[in-house]
Amino acid sequence: QKEVEQNSGPLSVPEGAIASLNCTYSDRGSQSFFWYRQYSGKSPELIMFIYSNGDKEDGRFTAQLNKASQYVSLLIRDSQPSDSATYLCAVSSNFGNEKLTFGTGTRLTIIP
Amino acid sequence: EPEVTQTPSHQVTQMGQEVILRCVPISNHLYFYWYRQILGQKVEFLVSFYNNEISEKSEIFDDQFSVERPDGSNFTLKIRSTKLEDSAMYFCASSDSLGVNPSQFFGPGTRLTVL
Numbered sequence: 001q002k003e004v005e006q007n008s009g010p011l012s013v014p015e016g017a018i019a020s021l022n023c024t025y026s027d028r029g030s031q032s033f034f035w036y037r038q039y040s041g042k043s044p045e046l047i048m049f050i051y052s053n054g055d056k057e058d059g060r061f062t063a064q065l066n067k068a069s070q071y072v073s074l075l076i077r078d079s080q081p082s083d084s085a086t087y088l089c090a091v092s093s094n095f096g097n098e099k100l101t102f103g104t105g106t107r108l109t110i111i112p
Numbered sequence: 113e114p115e116v117t118q119t120p121s122h123q124v125t126q127m128g129q130e131v132i133l134r135c136v137p138i139s140n141h142l143y144f145y146w147y148r149q150i151l152g153q154k155v156e157f158l159v160s161f162y163n164n165e166i167s168e169k170s171e172i173f174d175d176q177f178s179v180e181r182p183d184g185s186n187f188t189l190k191i192r193s194t195k196l197e198d199s200a201m202y203f204c205a206s207s208d209s210l211g212v213n214p215s216q217f218f219g220p221g222t223r224l225t226v227l
Binding site for chain 1: 143155156160162167168203207208218221
């Protein structure tokens with residue numbers, strides 16, 4: 001059974017600080033990794049994807065991947081109240097166009 | 113910006129009835145998916161579809177479920193005889209062919225309530 005693990009939170013971060021979200025996965029053959037944001041009652045919204053070891057930056061967001069440790073993280077800089085949501089880590093065994101295995105998500109609250 | 117659309121937004125049905133959930137994927141996408149999310153639980157894969165056939169399906173996707181692309185734009189999920197445990201949010205997603213961005217883009221979902 002391929003598993004994706006996330007701390008369910010809630011994670012509370014002051015406005016303007018850096019939020020750090022973590023995810024581990026069990027399938028060493030996983031190739032691509034995605035972060036989605038999900039507001040309550042809404043659908044997952046793509047933030048970014050990564051498939052090479054190291055860091056990938058997109059605006060205030062940085063994804064970090066360490067395949068040896070089977071670990072992927074998301075950093076959110078200059079956190080805003082609108083960043084308050086559940087963040088879902090999703091993993092695919094290919095470089096796209098295959099099923100995503102999701103974690104349970106981490107609920108993030110940004111405190112004004 | 114192109115987006116995935118789904119109808120209806122909310123469907124209420126009686127146990128044992130058939131339901132059809134509809135999706136219009138992003139127009140130039142070739143891969144289509146259905147996921148579901150039971151309230152308070154994680155998003156679960158149901159089925160993927162490419163070139164007019166199922167690519168992969170999960171254990172959840174049993175004989176009660178079927179998918180179809182009846183025309184050039186719609187993608188449907190049919191549940192033949194709904195059970196109480198089918199109550200969930202159902203999300204359609206689509207992705208491009210293997211290219212720069214392999215990501216799946218999700219529609220707004222259909223909330224299915226089985227009474």
